[in-house]
Amino acid sequence: MIIETKNTHTPLLLRNPKQSTEHRAVFLTHFSSTISISLSFNYLRIDSGPHISESRNVPIWNAPVKRNSEENLHSLMSEGTMAIVKPEMKSYIWVQTADGSIQQVEEEVAMFCPMICREVLQTGMGSSKNYAISLPQRVNPAVLGLILDYCRFHQLPGRSNKERKTFDEKFVRLDTKKLCELTSAADSLQLRPLVDLTSRALARMIEGKTPEEIRETFNLPDDLTEEEKLEPLRNITDDPRIRLLNRLYARKRKELKERERLKNVEVEEECVDERSVDELLSFINGGNGGVWTIFERATKNKKKPEEKRSTKDSSSNNENGSHDKNDMVDIVATPNKTSILQDSTSVAFSPKLEFDDSVFEDELDPAMKEELDRRFCHWAKIEDLYQSLCNGNGSLKRYTGLDQRQ
Amino acid sequence: MGSGFSVYNMKQPQLPELSLGDLPEACLASVMEYLDPPEICKLAMLNRAFHGASSADFVWESKLPPNYDSVIEKVFDDFPSKLCKKDTYARLCLQNSFDGGTKKVWLDKNTGKLCLSISSNGLAITGIDDRRYWNRIPTDESRFGMVAYLQQIWWFEVDGEVEFPFPAGTYSIFFRLQLGRASKSFGRRVYNSEHIHGWDIKPVRFQLSTSDGQEAISQCFLGEPGKWIHYHVGDFVVEDPYLAPTKLKFSMTQIDCTHTKGGVCLDSVVIYPSEFKERLKCF
DSSP states (O other), X not given: OOEEOSSTTSOOEESOTTOXXXXXXXXXXXXXXXXHHHHHTOOOOOTTTXXXXXXXXXXXXXXXXXXXXXXXXXXXXXXXXXXXXXXXXXXXXXXXXXXXXXXXXXXXXXXXXXXXXXXXXXXXXXXXXXXXXXXOTTOOHHHHHHHHHHHHHHTOTTOOHHHHHHHHHHHTOOOHHHXXXXXXXXXXXXXXXXXXXXXXXXXXXXXXXXXXXXXXXXXXXXXXXXXXXXXXXXXXXXXXXXXXXXXXXXXXXXXXXXXXXXXXXXXXXXXXXXXXXXXXXXXXXXXXXXXXXXXXXXXXXHHHHHHHHHHHHHHTTOSSOOOOTTOHHHHHHOSOHHHHHHHTTTOOSSTTOOOOHHHHHTXXXXXXXXXXXXXXXXXXXXXXXXXXXXXXXXXXXXXXXXXXXX | OOTTOOOXXXXXXXXXXXXXXXXXXXXXXXXXXXXXXXXXXXXXXXXXXXXXXXXXXXXXXXXSOTTHHHHHHHHOSSOOTTOOHHHHHHHHHSOEEETTTTEEEEEOTTTOOEEEEEEGGGSEETTTTOTTTEEEEEOTTSTXXXXXXXXXXXXXXXXXXXXXXXXXXXXXXXXXXXXXXXXXXXXXXXXXXXXXXXXXXXXXXXXXXXXXXXXXXXXXXXXXXXXXEEEEEEEEEEOOTTTOOEEEEXXXXXXXXXXXXXXXXXXXXXXXXXXXXXXXXXX
């Protein structure tokens, strides 16, 4: 960064104002020296040679500058200038928030923000009320106050790390709305440390919460369409669980489209559920040596006598008495919901198997999952399958990304 | 709000209140940077803004190990170059085989730390070719589908070495062993302990050395038949992965020839970040 001073009246031009962090660093070091200067009333002698004796009042910003305007001093940054600070006179920068209100801010506090700093140096604005720097839209006066509190604390180089940390921790004890506003405003002012601080605080609030809780806490819209939620996953390793999940998603998407087409017709929720449960079960039944057929094959030799017994017992209970007792597959696939439930006592995968009404309405909710898991204790793979299908809410779990999400 | 303010109030309508949903995606992404990958994925399904923010490159780049490009170079022959960082992370989290299938490397998906496993095929086992001593048996209890089973031997020695660009950090090496030979019978896991002998006389010695001079030695008795146990060899520290890939040599020996020993299944050697030591129980 090079600064030229041609004579005392022209402003200082910065060649390379883009590195805001550099600005800040230089500011801080310079302010410390200016502060020490102010205390001891010494001049800072630097390379600018013959100018030193002349340049007592070095205005920072461009015309329209009144020579006797604010108070003399300061100034800034960098090597080629001189600065005198009279302790009782402070310099202020004028800023204007999006709602039109204009306020003064102490210079060193405001300069802590890279965006304000850049504005001042590049365009020279901020020297007076008429030339106030307009802050980005996301900065409203309340949040500006918070930000300036932060800057005021941190711009003092004399603070220890522990003090800064304590201040930061107290600083972010805000409600979520305020935190969000603060993050947004700090980001628009490019105040990176504050963005990091607030991001971390928000992250701490988010982690560990379920999606519903997050939506509630932060009042978020749920604007992903159902279709987008059912996007198929990319299956790089041909994981059979992902294949199954994609197929279920495809089925659900088809269902959605059906629903769209029949929007006029009143479709009872129960029927919809039933259909999809059926499809689910029949798919599990039929496709690729599905779950039930595997079990059926394995237990054919063992369970048959029990089956016979229980089907005989409950056949009198059946409304549809026409079920083949050996053909468990068919029983499960019957489209009639009530018959499934009725036959549950007769479908003897193991003698104690029972299905609840509520189970089918929720499509493999946790209760049913546990039930099934217990039954199929030998079949670790199947257990795995169900675990990957269901999460705690009873809704189908989505593979959101680590494994293979588009 | 502090001295030095003079506010000139003008009548303006109230600005709309900001909530998390109104934050620009870049801000959301910086919030996500402080979350771990499973959380980020959970958030991705919340709404459109989160979905977009969760795919931000800089978020996932911070989760990848710093020297991930050298890892990719070592492991993959043809890695697609246009992958976004999120997909790169997902790809590295899979168990990727390299070195002719004798080794597998993956990132732990929750923390992004690197783990490496070397199969019994990649180790130098004394007497492995002699079927009187060692046999290779297929099993699905191993990442590699195959373990080496020892019937009996006088000189028990297993050596191995690996050279890999480990990211900076501390790692622990383990031998994954089981006393007894496991199999499935009527759907249940049973183990055959007929050949187990000789492990209670003298302990087994484990040794580790790295190319930059770190060494570790430990010894212990093998115990608890029927379970896969990770026997800790030692720890090593990787300081600067960019200087040179880390070279390791490790071994497991029981060469007291006054007695024979046998009945052990050797699966693999695993190298985990030291933070995972607590997690390692059986299997």
